[in-house]
Every structure is written in structure tokens, then in C-alpha cells.
């Protein structure tokens with residue numbers, strides 16, 4: 001494996017960390033791995049970003065994230081309804097001789113203003129959240145936060161990903177396998193699937209595996225809250241020839257660090273563990289580049 | 291006058307579907323011809339904004355009253371904007387509900403039921 005290493009030079013990896021469901025320790029793995037390896041950390045779990053709670057970076061810049069939405073000029077509008085028909089998201093309706101606009105449903109695709117031949121539609125920015133840029137002294141950190149009650153997560157994730165610098169990066173995705181996860185993992189070099197050894201864990205893991213396989217993303221598994229015995233996840237991965245990168249056993253040290261809101265890598269034992277995970281990922285990615 | 295009833299199947303004996311935006315069919319009753327026409331709800335196939343699509347469809351059909359269970363806030367905006375009166379069904383057959391409506395005995399719905407009544411939890415969070 002190690003001979004692949006030289007190929008890595010000059011290539012910056014993007015590694016997505018995902019989990020089929022919430023609460024598997026996805027953010028713990030993302031933040032500690034980023035910290036141990038000195039990789040940039042990007043929180044794409046925009047509905048509930050909490051990686052900054054652990055990393056506690058100094059925020060140097062906050063930008064508004066917005067999407068372009070239509071504004072209809074009732075004087076120019078002749079009521080041809082072309083805009084209503086073209087909108088595949090049902091964000092426009094033709095009601096009582098007026099175009100009704102539902103801002104929360106608008107994806108900002110721009111189709112409506114393109115089809116309006118009467119120039120009645122202009123585009124205005126609608127704010128959907130914030131992007132925070134910062135660093136914790138060692139690693140660069142980015143975070144997207146969607147405004148409360150705001151459904152449009154994908155555009156803010158796209159904005160966020162455009163801001164990723166030219167360096168190795170951990171992308172912390174939202175749980176599940178929705179379109180927000182798809183947007184987060186598009187184009188990454190590797191996916192790290194975090195799960196736990198329970199029937200639910202396996203069930204959700206299978207869904208996540210299907211997603212990354214469909215998107216042709218190489219991946220490996222981390223089993224969190226594991227015990228020494230061989231568990232059902234390992235059995236499954238063995239059968240399916242899936243790479244288990246690490247089992248993180250739940251012990252008292254983790255509980256203590258966690259309860260104090262501290263990073264696991266502050267403890268040497270875990271620092272080594274995450275360094276080891278990071279190195280294995282580097283190897284896997286470099287071999288995939290061949 | 292045309293009255294739309296959210297319907298599970300395509301016949302007039304069907305039970306009423308409680309969901310406005312995600313019902314399968316609309317049974318559209320014409321008080322003049324005293325006959326039914328069934329149309330598929332276009333909202334059902336929408337990935338989002340089902341209630342808006344369904345409301346738009348009814349406006350385009352010239353419907354003036356709706357009998358259903360729950361209507362989301364977006365659909366209410368469309369229907370009320372189009373001056374369509376929305377009424378709550380009482381659990382009887384379609385024909386009986388229409389009779390109740392014509393006797394002015396159905397309660398009006400002015401407030402939205404839970405939004406996305408027909409939608410699954412969006413991701414892994416409870």
C-alpha cells in the first residue's frame with residue numbers, strides 16, 4: 001500500500017464524514033480527525049452544525065448566504081403563466097390574476113425569469129443563512145448555518161464548498177441520505193461512514209453505503225461505541241468486503257473528555273488512533289488515484 | 291358550482307382522503323349537472339409544494355369549494371387567494387358531505403393543519 005504514497009503530492013483530498021442516522025459520533029470523528037491530521041474542517045451539517053462547539057475556533061469572518069429569487073413586477077406582468085408552468089418546485093402559483101410566490105419553496109434556479117418574455121421578473125437575493133470562517137490556531141474551519149425554519153440547505157452547502165481552500169479537508173455532513181448529503185459529498189475523494197454496532201446502526205449504514213456506491217465514492221467504515229467482541233457491523237463488512245478502518249471503543253476516558261466538552265485528541269491514546277485513521281485514509285485515497 | 295372532495299379512489303363511493311395536498315384524487319361535483327368527475331391530484335407527484343400544485347389545479351378547474359381534512363398553509367394561501375371556501379369533512383360518505391355542505395352545515399377551515407402532513411421525517415433526526 002505504501003508505495004502509492006508518492007502519488008499524493010500536490011493532490012488535496014476532500015474527505016466526507018457521514019452517518020446513516022444522527023448520534024453515531026460523526027462530528028466527534030470529523031473534528032478529532034481534522035485536528036489530529038491538521039486538516040481543514042468544514043461543517044456541512046447546516047441544520048445543526050455543532051463541530052465548532054468542540055473545535056471552538058476563532059471566527060474571523062461571517063458571510064451571509066443567499067439565493068436569487070424572483071421578484072415580479074405586476075405592471076409588466078401580462079399573466080401568461082409561463083413562469084408558473086416552468087417552476088418544477090411549485091414555488092409559483094397563478095391565483096386571482098396574480099403570480100403568487102412561495103419563497104421557502106424556491107430553489108433559486110432562475111428558470112422563471114428566463115422564460116418571462118415580458119421582463120416582468122427580476123432576481124433579488126433572499127438570505128437563507130450564514131457562513132462562518134475561522135481557525136483554531138492550527139486548522140482552518142468553515143461552518144454553514146441555515147436560518148431556523150429555512151428549508152433550502154443545498155444552496156448554502158454549495159456556497160460553503162466553493163469556499164474550501166486548497167488543502168486537505170474534512171467535510172462533516174448531515175445525518176441521513178437526503179439531497180443535502182448528496183450535495184455535501186459530490187466530488188469528494190473518500191467517504192468515511194460512521195456507525196455503531198446496533199441493528200439500527202447496520203440498517204442505516206446499508207443506506208449510506210448504497211448512496212456512496214451509487215456516487216462511485218471510495219469509502220471505509222468506522223465503528224463507534226464498539227466493544228472488543230466481533231460485532232454485527234464487522235460481520236457484515238467482512239461478507240461485503242468492506243474496509244473497516246477503525247473500531248472506537250467506548251471507555252471511561254472518552255466519557256470524561258466528552259463530558260468536559262474536550263477533544264479526544266487531547267489524550268495521547270486517541271491522538272494516535274485518529275492519526276492512524278488519517279494515515280489509512282491517505283493510503284486509500286492515494287491508491288485510488290493510480 | 292363545482293365542489294372538490296379529496297378522495298382515496300376514483301369512484302364516488304370512495305372514502306374521503308384527509309390530506310389535501312397528497313390525496314390521490316379529487317372528486318369534483320357539479321351542482322348543476324349533479325354529476326361527478328374524478329381527476330388525479332397533480333400534487334401527489336410533486337417532490338415539494340404538493341398543496342400548491344393541488345390548489346392550482348382546482349383553481350384551474352374552476353372549483354369554488356373544497357371538502358377535506360387537513361390543508362397546509364401554502365395550499366390555504368392559494369385556495370383563499372382564489373376565493374375557494376375550504377370545509378372540514380365529518381367522516382361521512384362523499385354524497386352525504388356534499389349534502390351537508392349544501393345545507394351549510396360543514397365547518398370552515400381557516401387555519402392550516404400540520405404542514406407536510408404527507409411527508410416523512412427528512413433525515414435521521416427524530
Ligand code: SF4
Pocket residue numbers: 072076077078079080081082083084099115116117118119120121
Ligand atoms: S412569465 Fe412573466 S408575464 Fe408571464 S405570468 Fe410570469 S411574470 Fe407574468
Ligand code: SF4
Pocket residue numbers: 068069070086087088089090091092105106107108109110111112113
Ligand atoms: S427561481 Fe426557479 S424555483 Fe424559484 S420560482 Fe423561479 S422557477 Fe421556481
